[in-house]
Structures are given as structure tokens and as C-alpha cells.
Amino acid sequence: MELYATHKRLMAMTARTVPRLEDVARRAGVSTATVSRCLNEPQRLRAETRERVEAAIEALGYVPHFGGQALASNRTNTIGAIIPTMENAIFARGLQAVEETLAAAGVTLLLASSAYDPAREAEQARALLRRGVDGLLLIGAARPQATYDLIARHRRPLVLAWTLGPAAGAACVGFDNRKAARDLAALVLEHGHRDVAMIAGVTAWNDRAAARIAGVRDAMEARGLALAPERLVEAPYAIEAAERAFSDLMAPAARRPTAVICGNDVLAAGAIKAARAMGLRVPQDVSITGFDNLDLAEVVPPGVTTAKVPHRRMGRQAAETLLALRDGKRPPQFDALAVAIEVRGSLSHPPAR
Amino acid sequence: MELYATHKRLMAMTARTVPRLEDVARRAGVSTATVSRCLNEPQRLRAETRERVEAAIEALGYVPHFGGQALASNRTNTIGAIIPTMENAIFARGLQAVEETLAAAGVTLLLASSAYDPAREAEQARALLRRGVDGLLLIGAARPQATYDLIARHRRPLVLAWTLGPAAGAACVGFDNRKAARDLAALVLEHGHRDVAMIAGVTAWNDRAAARIAGVRDAMEARGLALAPERLVEAPYAIEAAERAFSDLMAPAARRPTAVICGNDVLAAGAIKAARAMGLRVPQDVSITGFDNLDLAEVVPPGVTTAKVPHRRMGRQAAETLLALRDGKRPPQFDALAVAIEVRGSLSHPPAR
DNA sequence: TCTTTTTGTGTAAGCGCTTACAATGAGGCT
DNA sequence: AGCCTCATTGTAAGCGCTTACACAAAAAGA
Numbered sequence: 233m234e235l236y237a238t239h240k241r242l243m244a245m246t247a248r249t250v251p252r253l254e255d256v257a258r259r260a261g262v263s264t265a266t267v268s269r270c271l272n273e274p275q276r277l278r279a280e281t282r283e284r285v286e287a288a289i290e291a292l293g294y295v296p297h298f299g300g301q302a303l304a305s306n307r308t309n310t311i312g313a314i315i316p317t318m319e320n321a322i323f324a325r326g327l328q329a330v331e332e333t334l335a336a337a338g339v340t341l342l343l344a345s346s347a348y349d350p351a352r353e354a355e356q357a358r359a360l361l362r363r364g365v366d367g368l369l370l371i372g373a374a375r376p377q378a379t380y381d382l383i384a385r386h387r388r389p390l391v392l393a394w395t396l397g398p399a400a401g402a403a404c405v406g407f408d409n410r411k412a413a414r415d416l417a418a419l420v421l422e423h424g425h426r427d428v429a430m431i432a433g434v435t436a437w438n439d440r441a442a443a444r445i446a447g448v449r450d451a452m453e454a455r456g457l458a459l460a461p462e463r464l465v466e467a468p469y470a471i472e473a474a475e476r477a478f479s480d481l482m483a484p485a486a487r488r489p490t491a492v493i494c495g496n497d498v499l500a501a502g503a504i505k506a507a508r509a510m511g512l513r514v515p516q517d518v519s520i521t522g523f524d525n526l527d528l529a530e531v532v533p534p535g536v537t538t539a540k541v542p543h544r545r546m547g548r549q550a551a552e553t554l555l556a557l558r559d560g561k562r563p564p565q566f567d568a569l570a571v572a573i574e575v576r577g578s579l580s581h582p583p584a585r
Numbered sequence: 586m587e588l589y590a591t592h593k594r595l596m597a598m599t600a601r602t603v604p605r606l607e608d609v610a611r612r613a614g615v616s617t618a619t620v621s622r623c624l625n626e627p628q629r630l631r632a633e634t635r636e637r638v639e640a641a642i643e644a645l646g647y648v649p650h651f652g653g654q655a656l657a658s659n660r661t662n663t664i665g666a667i668i669p670t671m672e673n674a675i676f677a678r679g680l681q682a683v684e685e686t687l688a689a690a691g692v693t694l695l696l697a698s699s700a701y702d703p704a705r706e707a708e709q710a711r712a713l714l715r716r717g718v719d720g721l722l723l724i725g726a727a728r729p730q731a732t733y734d735l736i737a738r739h740r741r742p743l744v745l746a747w748t749l750g751p752a753a754g755a756a757c758v759g760f761d762n763r764k765a766a767r768d769l770a771a772l773v774l775e776h777g778h779r780d781v782a783m784i785a786g787v788t789a790w791n792d793r794a795a796a797r798i799a800g801v802r803d804a805m806e807a808r809g810l811a812l813a814p815e816r817l818v819e820a821p822y823a824i825e826a827a828e829r830a831f832s833d834l835m836a837p838a839a840r841r842p843t844a845v846i847c848g849n850d851v852l853a854a855g856a857i858k859a860a861r862a863m864g865l866r867v868p869q870d871v872s873i874t875g876f877d878n879l880d881l882a883e884v885v886p887p888g889v890t891t892a893k894v895p896h897r898r899m900g901r902q903a904a905e906t907l908l909a910l911r912d913g914k915r916p917p918q919f920d921a922l923a924v925a926i927e928v929r930g931s932l933s934h935p936p937a938r
Numbered sequence: 939t940c941t942t943t944t945t946g947t948g949t950a951a952g953c954g955c956t957t958a959c960a961a962t963g964a965g966g967c968t
Numbered sequence: 969a970g971c972c973t974c975a976t977t978g979t980a981a982g983c984g985c986t987t988a989c990a991c992a993a994a995a996a997g998a
Contacts, residue, residue, distance in 0.1 A: 303650070387602060528884065
């Protein structure tokens with residue numbers, strides 16, 4: 233045993249470039265406990281002592297070792313988030329706000345992505361929990377119960393964003409996807425459209441996509457219309473998939489839909505691209521709507537009429553909720569975020585037959 | 586001391602939900618060392634023992650504690666990456682590839698963003714190093730020496746992506762921004778343009794943006810032309826900034842540029858939007874080019890002529906380099922990635938005067 | 939048969955930090 | 969003066985894991 237210790241000690245002597253708490257303590261002429269306190273509850277130290285320790289920290293360029301802290305304190309000042317994808321900008325803006333809010337509280341955000349795959353999500357959750365995250369942020373509420381159990385077993389607070397639930401014992405921060413989609417669809421119908429089709433996101437394990445379909449159905453049924461099965465296509469959130477979906481919807485020359493409601497702006501952009509390729513004018517020949525109000529929506533002519541999701545506010549609220557839960561406080565109670573409709577050129581009246 | 590230990594032990598008894606290595610060992614009837622070996626070098630165990638341990642791990646749902654591992658082994662199987670922004674898709678695709686490649690090797694990617702601010706980048710690097718990342722991936726080569734020193738002091742391998750250097754002792758994986766921009770500009774000039782302007786990214790601490798300007802200058806000078814100061818505007822990579830920049834460039838009614846080369850596709854999309862708003866047709870009245878070949882480029886009509894950066898390949902190579910360096914191997918030697926030009930509708934001949 | 943190796947497993951020391959409790963000394967009260 | 973409180977700092981146990989070395993048993997030589 234002695235030899236091992238000696239060996240390590242020697243290694244350390246020759247190889248150490250990163251100072252430890254003990255080095256700081258020695259230099260400042262205090263105990264390791266005092267240095268630790270200087271880091272964690274500086275107000276408990278006499279000003280003179282604190283200054284001495286801080287000087288030593290500064291001089292040595294000391295940075296506390298994360299693993300050591302995590303092990304000893306069982307806290308990491310880290311929040312983990314798993315988003316479905318980084319490929320398009322859907323979640324970027326919200327996450328940026330999460331990150332900023334957390335950073336202001338001295339908490340780091342660990343980001344992972346699941347590619348819309350619940351198994352991958354569970355795996356990532358496991359990895360994040362293993363890293364000792366103090367809390368977890370997930371998107372949406374649809375996932376296997378096992379994932380919820382996993383998180384509960386680790387006793388970590390969980391916040392779901394982009395949805396209002398129903399949540400298995402998790403806090404939700406978000407907006408009413410169904411209502412927003414209903415409002416948007418209602419607006420489309422008010423423009424006189426009766427032949428409406430929808431390119432939705434893939435609904436498997438995606439409650440937002442499903443809720444948006446439900447919202448569209450709501451609006452149509454309220455007017456005695458129905459969304460026929462052949463008028464509903466699911467497509468992954470990608471340009472190309474949307475192009476194909478749009479072509480499929482428009483294939484029957486007779487009774488083509490006059491409006492296509494898309495599950496998000498990426499789909500809408502793809503649909504518009506396909507329409508152009510088919511020689512259809514937007515909105516004269518076909519109206520198209522999106523969801524999210526990404527940059528894309530304002531750049532693609534004639535501008536995508538879309539639901540303006542308050543990403544940043546949602547991100548901030550999610551972060552605040554997580555911080556409160558982590559500290560054992562009751563989380564602030566937020567109202568469901570309002571989603572306005574941003575009207576742009578892609579929505580107009582149906583063409584006269 | 587006893588009391589403290591007892592207290593903790595009691596807490597543990599009542600509160601433990603997460604099993605430790607010791608619990609697995611007890612259940613499998615082996616020592617903790619054996620369980621640890623089963624995790625790290627399973628081939629060293631007798632098959633029968635290994636199975637018993639694995640069964641216990643499975644039964645208890647044991648997951649090794651990260652902090653404990655990190656502390657004891659001084660390795661984390663984690664690579665950190667700091668990208669300038671998540672707001673737009675510039676880095677998303679490349680990072681996705683990094684993540685996939687690392688995941689295949691059992692390594693987790695920790696992602697942070699710097700908002701193009703070198704101070705923030707250094708701060709994030711410190712945070713990642715503190716977390717014990719085994720290596721670091723940064724974008725571009727331009728940053729204060731202090732950041733390089735910080736990383737060197739921690740003895741962590743560093744890979745720079747999106748650039749070819751010059752790198753302060755770091756491996757570079759990327760492409761020649763200058764050459765790609767030169768090729769693109771040459772193509773513009775071949776179309777007959779002589780009045781060329783450029784909306785570049787902000788060059789402060791951004792060697793890619795600077796290299797692209799240099800490339801455009803190269804091409805122009807090779808034809809005896811120059812990029813006049815009033816024909817060069819820097820703008821952050823955002824739609825709105827690009828719109829303003831474009832308006833500024835087009836303000837003088839006389840001798841307006843006939844082509845605007847943009848530092849990336851986001852800028853190009855903004856420029857096209859502004860052009861439309863000004864009643865200018867693209868490409869009949871003005872040609873516009875981008876860089877990166879984002880989704881945006883194919884969706885915005887008439888399609889953005891752009892440099893096709895091989896993001897995914899670059900990401901994969903960066904990850905492979907990091908993994909090799911982490912294991913103390915010589916990194917594979919990659920050639921600079923080729924950047925092709927994707928010609929789309931936004932580039933044409935200058936209008937006849 | 940009696941060494942040598944090899945193989946598989948156990949023992950226990952630390953990794954760098956936090957924190958309960960102890961110790962000290964300075965004031966405050968009676 | 970004697971006792972108590974409070975503020976400040978020190979002491980040292982332990983967080984959950986890895987791993988050098990010890991040791992026993994099995995395999996391989998001699």
C-alpha cells in the first residue's frame with residue numbers, strides 16, 4: 233500500500249500542473265476546510281483570511297476539481313437538457329435562454345439530443361444522471377414510463393418544456409400546442425378554405441405534433457368539416473420530407489387542398505419549395521402555414537404565416553423552475569404562454585374554382 | 586467522527602435509492618474490485634464471475650457514479666466542444682456528426698456556446714476542463730493565447746475545426762476558407778460582375794470570416810480589381826443585420842454593386858430578403874452568394890449559390906482526431922476537405938447597363 | 939514431484955473535495 | 969471573576985470509485 237501511495241505521490245510531484253485545494257491551503261497558511269469554505273460560503277470567513285485565500289487561489293490559478301466536489305457534496309451545479317434535435321433551429325433559441333438563465337445562477341447546462349427516439353432519450357438521461365445533474369429538462373411529455381421512473385429513482389427534479397402535459401409528476405412549462413394549432417386552423421378556415429390538408433410532424437412519442445393535429449381537427453370540426461385521412465401526412469421535420477409530403481397531397485389533380493397546414497416552419501418551407509417546383513403559386517393557388525416562427529418563416533417568400541412560439545420566455549421559465557426545484561423551493565407558477573399568430577404572405581383566400 | 590459517519594450511514598439507509606458499487610459486490614458475492622473490473626476490463630474476469638456480477642448490476646439497475654469514477658481514474662470519457670452559437674444551424678450538422686462518432690466510442694459530448702465572445706469562450710473552456718473533459722474541440726483558431734495556455738496547462742488535447750490554422754500546437758480539421766471564398770468569388774467574376782460587394786461576418790476573433798474576405802480579395806486582385814472599403818460590410822450572422830447591411834451597400838443609386846458575396850447563407854438569406862423588399866430581383870438585378878450550404882440556401886428562392894462545406898465529414902474527422910489524441914495515439918492525417926460550389930439561381934450575369 | 943508462471947480475486951489506499959464536530963479565543967453577562 | 973455565547977478555524981472522516989500489490993489456486997515446466 234505504501235508503495236502505491238509513494239508512486240502516486242511521485243507522479244504527482246513530477247507531473248502535477250493543476251493545483252489542488254491542499255496546495256491553496258498550504259500557500260495561504262490555512263486548512264483545507266477554510267479554503268473550501270472560501271469557495272462555498274465566503275461570508276463565513278474573516279475578511280482578512282478570505283483575502284489571503286483568494287490571493288492564493290488567484291496566484292495558483294486554482295480551479296476546484298469537479299469530480300471531487302461532486303463526490304463529496306453530491307451536487308454538481310449542473311442541469312441536463314435533452315432535446316430531440318439540434319439539426320434545425322426549433323429548440324436552439326429556447327435553449328439559449330435556458331442556458332443564459334442558468335449561467336446567471338452559476339449553473340452549467342449539459343445538452344444532449346435524442347433524434348426523436350425515446351430509447352435514445354432514456355440513454356441520454358441515464359448518461360446525464362450519471363454525471364450527477366441536479367435536474368433535468370426534457371421536451372414534451374410523451375415517453376415511456378421507464379424514463380420517468382429512472383429520473384424519479386435518482387430523485388432529480390424534472391421539467392418538461394414545449395408542452396402543458398399531462399406530466400407524470402413533472403413540472404411543465406410551455407404553451408398549449410392544441411389551442412395554438414386550433415387558432416391557426418381557424419384563421420385558415422376564416423379565409424374561406426374548405427379543402428384543408430395537413431403535413432404534421434411524426435406523432436410517435438411526440439405529443440406536440442399530436443396536439444397540433446388535434447387542434448386542427450378541433451377547428452375543422454367546429455365548422456362541420458373533417459380532416460380526411462388522405463389529407464393528413466406525417467413527415468419528419470426536414471425540407472425534403474416535406475417536399476415529398478406536399479407532392480403526395482397534391483397528387484390528385486381533382487379536389488386538391490387549397491390550404492396546407494404544416495406542423496412547423498421547416499415543413500412549411502419544404503412545402504413552399506415543392507409548390508414552386510410544381511408551378512403552384514403561394515398563396516394564390518395554395519395557402520401554406522407553419523408553426524414556431526423560425527427565421528426561416530420570414531425569409532422564405534411570401535413569408536410563412538405561423539404560430540409565434542415564445543421560445544425565449546419559455547426557456548427562461550423552464551430554467552427558473554428547475555432552479556427553484558433544485559433548491560427545494562416551490563417553483564414559481566407561470567401561466568400557460570400565449571401563442572400569437574404571425575400572419576405573412578403564405579396565407580390568403582382559396583382560388584376561385 | 587463516528588457520529589458523522591453514523592449520521593451519513595443512517596441517511597443512506599433511509600434515503601438510498603441508487604445502488605453503489607459495494608451493493609453490487611455484496612449481491613454478487615465478490616469484492617468491489619471485481620465489480621470495478623467487470624465494468625472496465627471484463628475480459629480479465631472468469632466468465633462465470635462476470636456473469637454473476639453482470640446479473641447483479643442488471644438486477645440493481647446499477648449505474649457507476651461519475652464523480653467517483655472521475656476522481657479515482659482521472660478520466661471522464663467526455664469531450665467538450667465550444668461552438669460560437671446554437672442560434673442558427675451553422676454548426677449543428679457538424680456537431681451532430683461529432684456526437685455520433687464519439688458516442689460510437691462510448692464518449693459523451695459536452696456542448697457549450699460562446700456567442701462569438703473570446704472571454705466567454707475561455708470561461709466555458711474553464712468550466713469544461715473543470716468537469717474533467719478528456720479533450721476539447723473549438724471552432725477556428727483565433728483566440729487569446731491565454732485560452733491556449735489554459736488548455737495546455739490541463740494537458741488536454743485540443744482540436745480546432747472549421748479552419749486549417751495556424752494553430753498554436755493544436756490539431757486542425759477543416760477546410761480552406763480562403764480558397765473556397767476565392768473559388769466562389771472567381772465564379773462570380775467569371776459571370777461578368779465587376780462591381781462586387783461583400784457582406785462578411787464579424788472578423789473580430791473569427792479567422793473564418795477574415796479568411797473569406799481574404800479569399801474574395803484574392804480573386805478580385807487576380808483580375809486587377811479591388812474590394813473597396815465601402816463595398817465591404819461586416820454583419821453578425823443574423824437575418825436582420827444582413828438586411829441592414831444590404832440596404833447600406835445598395836444605398837448609392839449610382840454604381841450599385843451587381844453582386845453581393847455574403848460570408849454565409851444566413852447573411853445571403855437576409856440580403857435576398859432585403860433585395861426583395863427594395864424591389865430588386867435576384868439574380869436579374871443583383872446576384873447574391875452565400876457560404877455553408879445550409880437548408881436555408883435551397884429553400885430561399887431562387888436558391889442561394891453557395892460553398893458546400895462538408896460539415897458531417899469534418900465533424901467525423903474532428904471526433905476521430907480527438908479520440909486518437911486522447912488515447913495518446915498519433916491522430917490520423919486528413920487532407921484538407923474539399924469545398925465544392927453549389928450553383929443555384931441567385932447567381933447570374935450582371936444586368937446590362 | 940516440485941518449482942515457476944499464470945490467472946483470478948481480494949485488500950485497502952487514495953483520488954480532491956465537503957462538512958460534522960472540536961478547539962480556540964474574544965467578547966458579553968451576571 | 970466565572971460562565972456562557974458566538975465567531976472563526978482546524979481536524980479528519982468519508983463521498984464511490986480505481987488500482988497496485990498480495991495472495992491463493994490452477995496451469996505449465998522441469
